[in-house]
Amino acid sequence: MFEFAPIAMAITTSDAATSSYVKVNDAYLKLTGRKWSDIRGKKLTTEGAAIDSPARDRRHRLLADEGAYVLEEVDIVHANGTEIPTLISAQRTVVNGVSFDVEVILDVSARVKLQREMDLALRKAAMTDALSGLPNRACFEEFMAHSISHAQTSNKQLRLAFIDLNGFKIINDTMGHAVGDEILKVVSQRLREKCRSTDFVARIGGDEFVALLETDPIGVNEHIELLKRIMERVFEPIGLDGRTINIGAAIGVALLDPSRDTPATLLKKADERMYFAKASGDRLRMEIAG
Structure with missing residues (x-):
């Protein structure tokens, strides 16, 4: 036996x-x-x-x-x-x-194994924005902290783009939240497709997105031009249910100072530049911290 x-x-x-x-x-x-x-x-x-x-x-x-x-x-x-x-x-x-x-x-x-898979699935759900499928604010904050720590010990530059949609409240109020949700999905998909695979994109609020981009110290100007072209393509007119919707954005860009910046201060710098861009009244405007 x-x-x-x-x-x-x-x-x-x-x-x-x-x-x-x-x-x-x-x-x-x-x-x-x-x-x-x-x-x-x-x-x-x-x-x-x-x-x-x-x-x-x-x-x-x-x-x-x-x-x-x-x-x-x-x-x-x-x-x-x-x-x-x-x-x-x-x-x-x-x-x-x-x-x-x-x-x-x-x-x-x-x-x-099943428990670990369930834990991973739960963690992924907790770190993912349900509407857009992009990483959410909690995931972004965790990733940004890790990226800043890495940048402090490597010869890399880190730029944060804070993206706030223009005219989104009017779309929600006049066309309904269902249309607003579709706009957010399209913008999310375009950001995912147009940004590089090495860039980190997240939705951190209702109509707020961020893109965290790592680059070498040389070629910074080229990197800014690339970011501008990406945003121009992301915010091309959107065709939806026979209508053409022109959605724009105010974008604030800040460069990490490895010796001084924390995740909170880097986000604050990008947020401040975004408000300068918003104040211009332009449909699509990018302001870059000096």
Whole structure:
């Protein structure tokens, strides 16, 4: 029964310091990728599957004090070096005056993988703007902090473009929020398509977007011209339900000062330049911090 049980099982000696394999079943060998000839009589801490850690000592104390433990989370090591998450239950038994531990090991790697995928999906959802599909403000702030830290130790320049749509409230008020949502989707898609794959674009508010662009110190002027051309293409007239809608934007651009700027100060500089652009009254205007 032990040998052919579908669940991995192992019998080991009970001494915490010298615990070694006495017997394992086929399911255990399959789970760990080992051969019985390789682990027979070997100490768990040197040849065995369970990772040696303070948790091991705690489990041995449970066995010594209570005679058993149930569903303890333990990572074990496959013969190829990969870690396998498991749940282990064990009971201490005495045969002819000799103490042994009988372990039952459940492979929960599929469950753990699913949980990790769910966690990633939840994190992605928490970092994504539902309407546009772009990263949201929380994601942008996290990415900007990382980018600034990187720029402070590299020979790269970081520019932030703060983009606020012009006339969007009027569109919402006169054409309805459904049309406004479609406009936001089109602008988001164009920003995603027109910006470089290395640029980071996010929607951080109702009609507010940002683009974080990294460039070499040389060619900064060319980079500004490129940004202008991108914005001109993004804000070309939009055809929607037989109508042509001219949407513009006020764009403020700020250059990171690696020795002084934080994410908050860089965003503030770009925001201030955006308000200068907004004050011009132009349909599409870019103001660049000196």
